Amino acid sequence: MSRTLYPLSYQAACAKRLPRPATIAPMSRIDQIFQDLRANGRKALMPFVVAGDPTLDALPGTLAALEQAGASIAEIGIPFSDPIADGPVIAEAMHRALQRGVSPSVVLARVRELRASVRMGLVAMVSVSIVERSGGSAFIAALADAGFDGVIVPDADLDAVGPLHAEAERRDIAFAMLVAPTSTDARIERLVRHCRGFVYLLARAGITGERQDAPQVESLVRRVRAKTSLPLAVGFGISTAAHVKAVCAHADAAIVGSSLVRRLAEGDAHAVADRAGAYARELLRV
Amino acid sequence: MTTLPQVPDTQGRFGKFGGRYVPETLLSALEQLEAAYATARADASFQRDVDTLLRDFVGRPTPFAKAERLSESSGGAQIWLKREDLAHTGAHKINNTIGQALLAKRLGKTRIIAETGAGQHGVATATACARLGLRCEVYMGAEDVRRQALNVFRMRLLGAKVNAVETGSRTLKDATNEAMRDWMGSVADTHYIIGSVVGPHPFPMMVRDFQSVIGRECRAQSLERLGRLPDAVVACVGGGSNAAGIFFPFVGDAGVRLVGVEAGGRGNAPGEHAAPLAFGTPGVLHGSLSYVLQDPAGQTADVHSCSAGLDYPGVGPEHSFWKDTGRVEYVAATDEQALDAFRLLAEREGIIPALETSHAVHATMQVARGMRPDQVVVINVSGRGDKDVNEAIRLLEARGDRV
Numbered sequence: 001m002s003r004t005l006y007p008l009s010y011q012a013a014c015a016k017r018l019p020r021p022a023t024i025a026p027m028s029r030i031d032q033i034f035q036d037l038r039a040n041g042r043k044a045l046m047p048f049v050v051a052g053d054p055t056l057d058a059l060p061g062t063l064a065a066l067e068q069a070g071a072s073i074a075e076i077g078i079p080f081s082d083p084i085a086d087g088p089v090i091a092e093a094m095h096r097a098l099q100r101g102v103s104p105s106v107v108l109a110r111v112r113e114l115r116a117s118v119r120m121g122l123v124a125m126v127s128v129s130i131v132e133r134s135g136g137s138a139f140i141a142a143l144a145d146a147g148f149d150g151v152i153v154p155d156a157d158l159d160a161v162g163p164l165h166a167e168a169e170r171r172d173i174a175f176a177m178l179v180a181p182t183s184t185d186a187r188i189e190r191l192v193r194h195c196r197g198f199v200y201l202l203a204r205a206g207i208t209g210e211r212q213d214a215p216q217v218e219s220l221v222r223r224v225r226a227k228t229s230l231p232l233a234v235g236f237g238i239s240t241a242a243h244v245k246a247v248c249a250h251a252d253a254a255i256v257g258s259s260l261v262r263r264l265a266e267g268d269a270h271a272v273a274d275r276a277g278a279y280a281r282e283l284l285r286v
Numbered sequence: 287m288t289t290l291p292q293v294p295d296t297q298g299r300f301g302k303f304g305g306r307y308v309p310e311t312l313l314s315a316l317e318q319l320e321a322a323y324a325t326a327r328a329d330a331s332f333q334r335d336v337d338t339l340l341r342d343f344v345g346r347p348t349p350f351a352k353a354e355r356l357s358e359s360s361g362g363a364q365i366w367l368k369r370e371d372l373a374h375t376g377a378h379k380i381n382n383t384i385g386q387a388l389l390a391k392r393l394g395k396t397r398i399i400a401e402t403g404a405g406q407h408g409v410a411t412a413t414a415c416a417r418l419g420l421r422c423e424v425y426m427g428a429e430d431v432r433r434q435a436l437n438v439f440r441m442r443l444l445g446a447k448v449n450a451v452e453t454g455s456r457t458l459k460d461a462t463n464e465a466m467r468d469w470m471g472s473v474a475d476t477h478y479i480i481g482s483v484v485g486p487h488p489f490p491m492m493v494r495d496f497q498s499v500i501g502r503e504c505r506a507q508s509l510e511r512l513g514r515l516p517d518a519v520v521a522c523v524g525g526g527s528n529a530a531g532i533f534f535p536f537v538g539d540a541g542v543r544l545v546g547v548e549a550g551g552r553g554n555a556p557g558e559h560a561a562p563l564a565f566g567t568p569g570v571l572h573g574s575l576s577y578v579l580q581d582p583a584g585q586t587a588d589v590h591s592c593s594a595g596l597d598y599p600g601v602g603p604e605h606s607f608w609k610d611t612g613r614v615e616y617v618a619a620t621d622e623q624a625l626d627a628f629r630l631l632a633e634r635e636g637i638i639p640a641l642e643t644s645h646a647v648h649a650t651m652q653v654a655r656g657m658r659p660d661q662v663v664v665i666n667v668s669g670r671g672d673k674d675v676n677e678a679i680r681l682l683e684a685r686g687d688r689v
Binding site: 080081082083084085086087088091092095098103104105127128129130131132133134154155156157158159160177178179180181182183184187191202204205206207 | 297298305306307308309310311313314315317453454459460463466467470471473474567568569570571572573575580582583584585586
């Protein structure tokens with residue numbers, strides 16, 4: 001698995017070097033991944049999957065295939081009954097997973113099992129409703145214990161996120177807050193102070209889901225760069241190789257969710273991992 | 287009783303409850319709304335616009351009158367009625383939609399969205415939008431669209447677009463999810479009129495304030511008609527807007543007992559009721575921390591009530607605050623008890639109440655029985671029951687009642 005993550009032409013397109021942040025050893029996995037990418041002038045593909053859709057048994061193979069195809073970090077969505085930031089594709093995948101009994105503890109147990117088999121970073125995407133019900137910072141600790149390298153709580157209250165952020169810091173895992181195109185500069189400053197590992201930028205207003213038009217992220221990236229040296233990952237509405245390229249021209253990582261989740265759910269249940277790998281390779285083609 | 291602090295605080299917290307648990311996309315809209323509302327609240331001309339519409343369009347103040355024959359049948363305290371059922375569109379919901387629609391105009395928003403369960407808030411929103419010239423879209427669970435065809439027609443007649451929501455349980459919770467999803471992509475020109483004292487800050491505070499006209503009138507009417515404050519005030523609680531509206535002006539009056547009545551449904555087992563204050567735990571739903579009905583992992587639980595307006599797994603954060611501080615007592619009335627009370631108010635007072643309100647009528651009879659005849663209990667008659675007639679026929683026939 002020593003091959004380059006991206007074709008050379010793609011690397012050239014994205015080869016914008018950034019100042020390396022001061023480092024403290026030993027480095028967490030997410031920090032290490034972004035440092036290595038930056039050192040090589042490369043960008044990260046961050047695919048998003050819903051744990052338990054189409055099946056939880058498909059998760060290890062899916063993650064292995066994504067890693068093999070060149071993805072750097074996988075976001076694993078823990079199913080929630082009322083995901084208000086998600087469009088129909090992810091919301092329905094979560095409902096299907098819930099109907100199969102995929103609870104947070106089941107997801108954590110499965111990640112603990114598969115952790116040793118993937119080198120990719122694993123970041124949990126989990127609603128604050130689940131986090132709060134499961135003990136707040138205790139749940140962040142449980143994620144770290146299961147082998148997650150980071151967590152995104154997309155509906156956290158910035159005014160109350162301190163204990164969650166502190167626990168992520170204590171366990172040295174990434175903690176990414178969302179930054180929206182509508183966020184004010186003052187708000188961005190507060191948000192990035194509560195991030196570690198990377199910052200999650202929303203490519204557009206609205207919910208997750210596939211879009212035709214390429215995302216316009218340059219100005220948001222510039223505004224966030226002015227406040228932090230953390231890597232910037234961009235998601236929401238990123239579904240083609242052209243979108244990924246457009247995002248990576250400015251940011252450090254492109255997050256692809258709905259279009260992958262839809263592809264995994266559709267078709268032969270025994271070929272989920274193959275579809276994951278094929279789509280990731282397609283996204284990385286320039 | 288110690289004095290409660292002024293709530294919410296600057297972070298939208300009622301004690302530990304409330305807050306703003308929403309994706310970042312909505313934050314700037316919430317901050318803009320909070321600032322605009324603070325300005326409007328201090329602006330006499332905004333207050334005058336609200337008051338004028340409440341008087342000339344809604345028909346306020348609503349009457350406050352003794353329920354003579356209901357009082358007789360309780361055998362205890364006198365029962366008085368605050369008649370929100372006589373407000374335009376037949377329920378208290380219009381107090382909030384008028385206020386928020388006027389605020390939306392101040393914000394320069396041209397499009398309004400709303401969620402609705404039974405359709406009362408949808409109708410009240412469509413009504414305010416028609417009156418003020420705002421485009422209106424209402425999200426309603428597909429299951430509710432089927433059950434409440436009359437209200438769907440009313441909304442359309444008022445010029446609103448009704449979007450049937452096919453996700454999840456296809457009821458109020460899912461309609462609220464869908465309205466929030468719309469708003470995440472439309473905040474630039476759209477205001478979301480939430481129908482209850484729920485959601486992220488500043489909604490619980492703002493809706494409470496607009497609904498507080500009920501309690502302010504009731505307090506003044508009590509002083510005028512009774513020469514004193516009532517001994518108890520009773521209101522039903524779904525999300526809790528009519529209750530918050532009548533309770534809030536009495537919260538500082540230590541001698542006034544406040545009783546909120548949740549939907550006890552068919553029993554105490556999970557999924558059989560819609561009583562988060564009785565059976566729930568603190569958790570996050572639709573943008574705020576409050577008591578909520580969830581499974582142990584944090585997934586929103588199924589709920590049941592005969593009354594669509596109470597059929598909701600969450601409750602406003604201020605109610606959670608009032609519960610934990612002990613300022614308000616919360617009880618539950620079952621479907622059966624509510625149906626009995628529905629018939630009772632019709633037969634004894636010539637008022638067919640909403641099934642929601644019927645829960646409060648039942649609890650009032652319990653409260654009044656333990657009190658002296660010189661004492662006074664007020665029921666907030668939050669809505670009229672015309673909308674529930676078909677459902678009531680079905681439920682009464684199912685239990686073999688002859689009407």
